[in-house]
Amino acid sequence: LKGAENWMTSHGIEIYDETDSDSAKLENCMEYLYRHGRSIPQALMMMVPEAWGEGTEMSDEQRAFDEYNATFMAPWDGPAALCFTDGIQVGAFLDRNGLRPSRYTLMKNNQLVVASESGVVDVDPGDIVEKGILAPAEMLLVDTSTGRISKTRDLKRACAEAHPYQQWLNANRLTLGELPDAKSDESMPIDSLKKLWLRNGYTHEVIQTALLPMAQNGGEPVIAMGFDSPLAVLSKKSQSLFTYFKQSFAQVTNPPIDPLREKVVIGTFGFLGRDGDCTRDTAENCHKLKIDSPILSDQEYAKILNLDLPMLQVAKLSLAYDLTDTPDRLAHVLKDLFTQAENAIDGGATILVLSDRPVADNQMTIPVLLAVSGLHNYLVRQSKGTAASIVVDTAEACEIHHFACLVGYGAAAIHPYGVFLTLKERGLEAQLPDYCQAATKGIIKIMSRMGISTTAGYQGAQLFEAVGLADSLIDQYFTGTPTRIGGINLNQLEDEYYQKYQRAFSNHAIDDLPSGGSFQYKADG
Structure with missing residues (x-):
């Protein structure tokens, strides 16, 4: 609930x-x-x-x-x-x-x-x-x-x-099918793509073991039952913010559901735009854009970006920021982002697009989960949480757990452009719809473990436990999330992301991706 x-x-x-x-x-x-x-x-x-x-x-x-x-x-x-x-x-x-x-x-x-x-x-x-x-x-x-x-x-x-x-x-x-076609033939040179991989924490293992099989088979690969990697806060390697969150599972009187045998009750549709008045019935209440899945294809995302209707206005907000010497830099950047979003809503925007596309090589990007959850909770505190939908254009999110976290912390839709560019580079452009299908199935599986049958019921529910994040970070940006083990604060989190940035753009930048080690043992994992 x-x-x-x-x-x-x-x-x-x-x-x-x-x-x-x-x-x-x-x-x-x-x-x-x-x-x-x-x-x-x-x-x-x-x-x-x-x-x-x-x-x-x-x-x-x-x-x-x-x-x-x-x-x-x-x-x-x-x-x-x-x-x-x-x-x-x-x-x-x-x-x-x-x-x-x-x-x-x-x-x-x-x-x-x-x-x-x-x-x-x-x-x-x-x-x-x-x-x-x-x-x-x-x-x-x-x-x-x-x-x-x-x-x-x-x-x-x-x-x-x-x-x-x-x-x-x-x-x-409106439905996505009713919107005019939009240009979506995006590509990226391999050198630029490698830098994108490095700054967002991709590894050979993630690409080969997770991304490619999902596109080739239309479903999540079966890897292993056990997971013996250290907690993110104890790891010697820089970690994604997603790894600090653990999924909750239904217990006792709230049973999980079987998403295959109970498929008839599963709903992955959603609606983008400002929510109407629940106390009275009016035609204006349903000024919305209907989407069939929280995972958007290139074409669907391009259609949304081109929206320009009185009740469906789009504001695109960049998560990129300059590497200045300002104390508490990330906190100031987040505050500016929230102010921009609130001003956009006050100006009539009903769809907020958060994009982590880097504008220049000398810029970092806000961790996408931090931006989504922080903005969602900020708008809730301002009583504007339903004034606009949050759409995420991201390269950082590339696994099912990442997508579930984004939806669980307030995102209405996700365009994983980093994954799509990767699959195109591997010659799997025709299999992009299969990847979207596999990602949607994965989200369904995660939410069904909590006994939830619709993505609308899962969106913003924050059904995760944080492990290894400081109380100050949780209280401000992940309000209400349970946490039993404290850990890094906002500045330390930024340092972890800066280490990944340096892999791509410092004087000691590397040319190849790390091998990984999340799914099986690697000597350098």
Whole structure:
């Protein structure tokens, strides 16, 4: 639920207390929507939507209702059997995966029993009128003033037909396929590409063992079960910021899901742009650009850069900075970046593109994860976290874990241009779509371990633990991330990246990539 909780906070809606349980936070969100005019069934359908992808069976009106809500409402994802009442209406509702049992029994005396198991209340079988089990995303509602029982399809039909949602989507929601083609035939001389590899920490092993197989096979390679590399903070070699973060896994009452067998509930789509008002339905709420995956191809990224519409304005922000002798240099650079982003939003930008493309050889670039998370948390503190989407144009991110970190800390989409240039140099340009597919599968696998079925629910959830970063760095740029082991601060982190920069541009620059050693033992790894 962390992603949905952070989404509400991004809107400047302060309805949570740090001591609240997940159930209390969900209840507070539902009550907020209810007190702003939503009915309880509609509020719950907005918060806990059923799977509405192309493979699901539902009417066009109901699909449009769910897609409309998805343009401005983050889903509360995870297993849940919910019971609710406003004093007159009382009902039960199940999550989209149906991972919690919820059985009901209706008796001749007009009593309705809903519980996690049958037999909670002794009932004469002859008195039973109807009994059953709630299916995924199914609702049962009783109006005690009339004695009427309503079920999911009737309730959802009433909500779906309240407004012309499909017309609103057709008039306001764009897809990448509807945008004009844009030039995307990017290439780079091999000498420049080697410098790009060196300054971003690429190794022969990463290219040969991770990148190439993903493009060739359309899936992640199977390498090994164990991982015996030292913690990044203890390593003698300079490390990427990504290696300081460890993925969280579902435990106890929050089970992981199988992304293959439960593919019908998986959703990788997303929407770029400013979020609308969750308290009222208007056509303007869905002024968004729909993307099918958080991994963007060259062509898709070029289309986004060329956007110039009243409600979809793009601002490109460079992560490159000069190597001055200013004390606390990186902190000042980050502050300037956040100010630029906020000014761009105030000027009408609804999509912020963060690019780590170096402008000159004498410039370093902000670690892309630091820039994304720092900006996301800064905008949340300014109550502007949903005013614009963050798109990342990066060479540093080149592994599945990197992509998951970027999405988990607020990025809506990623264009891994460094990977694409590498694959083109190896003659695999035709396999770029296969790489994008493999990267998307990898993100799905990681988020499903936490029981999350949509990238929208994973975005901004920060479901990682930091190991080896100072509390001051975490509090400022990765706010809310748990950490049990302290370590390097911002200046020391910059020093690690400066070491990689020197490999490419110092007087002692090397011509070849390091061999690696992350996946198997290397003498120089």
